[in-house]
Amino acid sequence: NNIEEIRGLEKCHSLTYLSLSHNRLAAITGLENLPIRTLNLSSNQIEKITGLDRLKSLQKLDLSSNKIASLEGLEEHDALETINLENNQIAELHELEWIEDLPLLRVLNLLKNPLQEQRDYWLVAIFTLLQLTELDLKMISVEEKVAAVNKYDPPPEVVAAKDHMTHIMYSMLQPQRIFDSTLPSLDAPYPMLVLAGPVACGKRELTHKICRQFNNFFRYGPCHTTRAAYFGEENRLDYYFVSQEAFDKMVNAGKFIATYKYSGYCYGLGRDTVESIAREGLATCVHLEIEGVRSLKNTYFKPRYILLVPMNKEKYEGHLRRKGLFSRPEIEEAVSRVDTYIKISQDVPGYFDAVVNTDELDEAFTDLNFLVKAYLGL
Known part of the structure; x- marks a missing residue:
């Protein structure tokens, strides 16, 4: 047909199916309510995509073979199942x-659109629209959804495992030698103490x-x-x-035992750092965020992990504000991570060897001192 404008349907109160394909419509109008x-x-x-605002019952929409460049206009249609x-x-x-x-969106067809040519289109689309079951006339498998999530929003354990594999790969490319941290006995793990906790909780001072x-x-x-x-x-x-x-060069040279990212910055525990301490016949003591703990747990090291956590979140928030080092979003993020640490400790018994409350640093040091003496058998 040659219909150029939708008119005369305002009294069709029982109309549930409408097809006006193969016409000359340049805009969507006349379909209100x-x-x-x-x-x-x-x-x-x-x-x-305009003029659909009041079609609250719309479930299936076919706009193929038009000149549409944006999906704006579809965001309020919660009943849509197929596009x-x-x-x-x-x-x-x-x-x-x-x-x-x-x-409720389950089926989406974007074949023959320029965005299909973009790198990683398939996984990006799946990740953005995890509710889909079919994309571009192909069923989406569970494995593809897992791959999309692991690539664009991987669980912390996956991130840590990938970092660990990276360090193994690069370290194997370097000249091999016996590490001081494996001596004097290959059977006894090198002693290491890890103090973990949210930013500015006192772990630096206590370490x-x-x-x-x-x-x-x-x-x-x-x-x-x-x-x-x-x-x-x-x-x-x-x-x-x-x-x-410089950090990236160290990664590529296999210089790190474990790395992690926090607040947009990279952190890494250097192999040479640990080896230099081991050569002195001493154990290494470090402080890490939870991301670093996850990474280190993938290595052959078997540290003692002590969680340092402020139980009074209001006091902790005030402490962060008074330091004057952090923005409001950074403070909110740090405070929210207190619950993350506590939840891990509660949900995974043994993940940390002990938990110390850092609301009062003097008391925290007393508790920590007692724990370390017990570990050392003093």
Whole structure:
């Protein structure tokens, strides 16, 4: 037909199926408040998805073979189950965000759109629209959904495992030698103490105090990091502060035992750091975020893990604000991670060997001192 405008349907109060395909429609109009469930407007000249706002019962929509470049206009249609947009002009992957919150959407067809040519289109589309069961006339497998999640929002354990495999691969490319941390006995694991907890919970201070208190047993092992030093921190004493380029070179040279990312920065426990301490006949003491703990647990090292956590979150939040080092989002993130640490400790018995409340650092040091003495048999 040659219909150019939709008119005269306003009294069709029982209309649930409408097909106006193969016409000359340039816009969607005249469908307000109709109980349409299936709408076919394929093979027209439509450029924008408009005029569908009041079709609250819409379940199936066919807009294939038009000139549509954006999915804007579909975001409020919670009843949509099937969308066909084959042979249009959708070019950007971020357009999928307009429909990512449609709870009932199961079938989407984007064949013959420019965005299909983008790298990783298939996995990005699946990850953005995990509710889909069919994409581009192909059924989506469970394995593909898992692959998409592991690539774009991997569980922490997957991230840690991938980091570990990276370090193994690069270390195997280096000249092989016997590490001091495997001596004097291959059967007894090298002793290491890891203090874990959220940012600025006192783990830096407690780590240094423990190493001073037990200097015949422990030496502090600074991690490398790409972030800048906070006020009061010193290079080589608290961290090795390095550029991203230098950090990446160390990764490629197999220099790290474990690495992790936190708040947009990279952290890594260096192989040479641990080996230099082991050569002195001492155990290594480090402090890490939970991401670092996950990474280190993939290695052959068997440290004692002690969780340092502020139980009074209001007091902890006030402490972070007074330090003046963190933005509001960073403070909110740090406070929320307190629950994450506690949940891991409760849900996975034995994940940490002990838990110490850091609301009062003097009391925390007393508790920590007692634990370390017990570990050392003193």
